[in-house]
Amino acid sequence: MSKLLETSYSGLGKKWRKKRGIHFFGFFKIISPFPPFYVFSWQAELVRWAATDMHYFLPTDPPALAFAAWMGDELHPILDSSTTPILGFDDRAAEQEGSIFLLRKQPFVLMGTGTFFRVGDHHFIVTAAHVIHEIEKARLALSIPCGDPPRSEPFQGNCLLADGIPDLALLPLPSTLIDGMTHQRFLRLSDVEFRQDLGQGWCFLHGYPSLESYHSKDWLTFTTVSFTHRTGLYYGSTAAFRNYNSAYHILLDYSGEPRSADDASPAHFPPSLRGISGSSIWLGFSERHLMDEWTTNSAKVVAIETSVYPETKVVQGTRWAGAAMVLWQNYPELRDEILAYLPASLHEDFRSVVK
Numbered sequence: 001m002s003k004l005l006e007t008s009y010s011g012l013g014k015k016w017r018k019k020r021g022i023h024f025f026g027f028f029k030i031i032s033p034f035p036p037f038y039v040f041s042w043q044a045e046l047v048r049w050a051a052t053d054m055h056y057f058l059p060t061d062p063p064a065l066a067f068a069a070w071m072g073d074e075l076h077p078i079l080d081s082s083t084t085p086i087l088g089f090d091d092r093a094a095e096q097e098g099s100i101f102l103l104r105k106q107p108f109v110l111m112g113t114g115t116f117f118r119v120g121d122h123h124f125i126v127t128a129a130h131v132i133h134e135i136e137k138a139r140l141a142l143s144i145p146c147g148d149p150p151r152s153e154p155f156q157g158n159c160l161l162a163d164g165i166p167d168l169a170l171l172p173l174p175s176t177l178i179d180g181m182t183h184q185r186f187l188r189l190s191d192v193e194f195r196q197d198l199g200q201g202w203c204f205l206h207g208y209p210s211l212e213s214y215h216s217k218d219w220l221t222f223t224t225v226s227f228t229h230r231t232g233l234y235y236g237s238t239a240a241f242r243n244y245n246s247a248y249h250i251l252l253d254y255s256g257e258p259r260s261a262d263d264a265s266p267a268h269f270p271p272s273l274r275g276i277s278g279s280s281i282w283l284g285f286s287e288r289h290l291m292d293e294w295t296t297n298s299a300k301v302v303a304i305e306t307s308v309y310p311e312t313k314v315v316q317g318t319r320w321a322g323a324a325m326v327l328w329q330n331y332p333e334l335r336d337e338i339l340a341y342l343p344a345s346l347h348e349d350f351r352s353v354v355k
Contacts (some may be wrong), residue, residue: 009181009254052253067291068202071284072230074296075157081185083279084212086112086127086225093118102346105214108222111135113207113216113279114144114171118186119327119334123178125171127278129161132169141330144177145224148319158297160330165248167306169278192320193283193300196247196345198233205229205305205315207276227270229254230284232315234256241309250303250320252281255313273315279305281317321346329353 026128112131117124125144135142140156160170172221186337205228212225233314238244244251254269281303303317328350339347 007350011252018094035080039133045097064344064345067294067324068230068285070246071202071294072204072228075282075284075299076228078144078296078299079204079228079280079282080226081183082187083114083206084114084116084144084184084207085123085143085208086109086114086125086131086135087143087222088135088138089143090140101184103219105218105266106222108143109138109140110208110210110213110224110275111138111142112277113139113278114307115278115301116181116184116186117323118188119331120337122327122331122334124327125173125187126280126304127169128304128318129163129167129169129173130306132159132161144172160326162322162326165243165245166318167243167324168304168318168326170321170323170326187280187301189324189337191301192324192341194319194321194324194341194346196319198250198283198302199287201289202230202284203233203275203302204282204284204299205252205279206282207273207279207305209270209273210275212270213270213275227276231256235316236312240312241314243307244316249306250281250317250319252315252317253313253331254315273308273310276305277307281305281315325350327351 003135088109088111090105090107090109093105094101095104096102108174111134112127113331114125114127117126127173134143144155155171157172157174207227208224209227210289212227213223215222231252234253236253238246238251241251280301283301283302284295284300301320303319304323305315307316308314309316321342324342329337335350339350343348
């Protein structure tokens with residue numbers, strides 16, 4: 001493992017230098033009222049990293065710190081390729097003057113994060129329902145960066161919403177869009193941990209904070225900055241948390257001092273986590289694992305981020321069983337496969353729900 005530890009993150013606020021990460025940069029065409037030659041550039045090559053104090057291991061323990069850095073290094077390509085920024089495109093940003101179109105304001109707004117997911121032959125992006133509602137409220141077009149070179153594709157289709165406590169949305173993807181997703185990784189049910197008691201361990205949150213994204217001065221280049229945070233589960237008081245339900249949600253604690261992943265030096269934390277809604281929460285390492293036996297297959301996705309309590313520095317995520325329930329209700333042909341991965345304790349709950 002020592003050889004693997006030679007390559008690590010360069011620290012928060014710096015460019016991620018590991019070569020095998022999947023970085024997108026290039027040009028894409030806008031599918032919109034603009035003519036086909038109207039081209040923007042989109043970049044997503046920056047990664048930020050922070051880690052708070054752990055509940056399970058002391059971050060100052062050198063073996064644990066080295067293992068955590070190596071584990072994050074191994075997991076990052078999976079986290080990065082299975083998530084996407086969700087953009088809002090403003091078709092009012094450009095005005096036609098004669099035969100040309102001129103930008104009058106920035107055309108893109110980063111609205112949230114999505115996770116690629118597949119069950120059977122069906123492909124989806126899973127995100128938070130409030131991300132979709134905010135895009136509609138702002139009168140923007142939902143757009144998904146994809147392809148090689150990356151381009152922005154408008155989402156066209158029905159959105160499956162679970163409003164209220166679940167706060168989930170599933171976007172079924174057409175085959176024409178999937179064909180262009182050559183670098184994206186679609187998570188499967190085998191990547192999900194459904195058990196209720198997750199114990200102690202290290203969790204990973206990977207998303208795209210809105211305040212970290214930016215346009216170039218001419219508005220022709222849009223850059224997104226992904227943020228990965230390693231922390232522990234929160235087990236404190238939940239009395240002040242609105243809409244929290246332990247059966248539906250898990251909580252992450254980010255109240256500790258932010259530190260870089262490789263050397264525990266002080267690190268910068270984004271001023272706001274707005275934009276990470278819809279990102280997946282992973283349980284990277286738990287009490288059930290041994291360091292010497294850990295592989296990337298040991299890590300499981302456990303929830304979708306749906307809320308932040310900034311006063312207490314707690315992130316809330318809806319358990320992945322909520323997404324499975326949306327699929328259960330809308331895709332009867334997938335129920336046998338879903339049941340095969342659900343713990344027996346959830347079978348009765350799912351079988352009692354028939355749309």
